[in-house]
Amino acid sequence: MARLLLALFLATGCYHGPYRGILGGGIDTIAIPFVGNQTAEYAAADSLIQATVVAFREDGQLRLADEGGADAILLLDILSVDDRIHWDRLLGQYQFSMAVSVEIKSFEGAVLLRQYESVGRGTYEADDERDKAIGKAAKMVATDIVGRAQ
Incomplete structure (x- = not known):
């Protein structure tokens, strides 16, 4: 029984080969040149x-590389940003949102993740907290990107 459990453990253990998520086989590295x-x-x-x-470093599935050494490239373009009064005006909160166009391509030109729009949001109460709301919105978009790349 112990040998069977050991064999199962070894068969399902960690594998550190090329990442084979939605991006396809053989994609190990990704470049993020600019936004x-x-x-x-x-x-x-x-x-x-x-x-x-x-987000990519914490996930660990794809390594970051410069454009010359990467298998794929992440193309990001901020389409719009917006500040609005949050739904509960009594609290004096505002909501920052950003819409971002996202696409991942191989350097050979093949589209690995079709272009889509991701929206991130963050709330804040005062102008000095607005930067934190921008960071929350950016983190929401980044988490979405990494999740879709798997």
């Missing part, structure tokens, strides 16, 4: 690139 930005909200672009790098 396009169709808005004047430069803090959103900075937060998005930082959150995406952190």
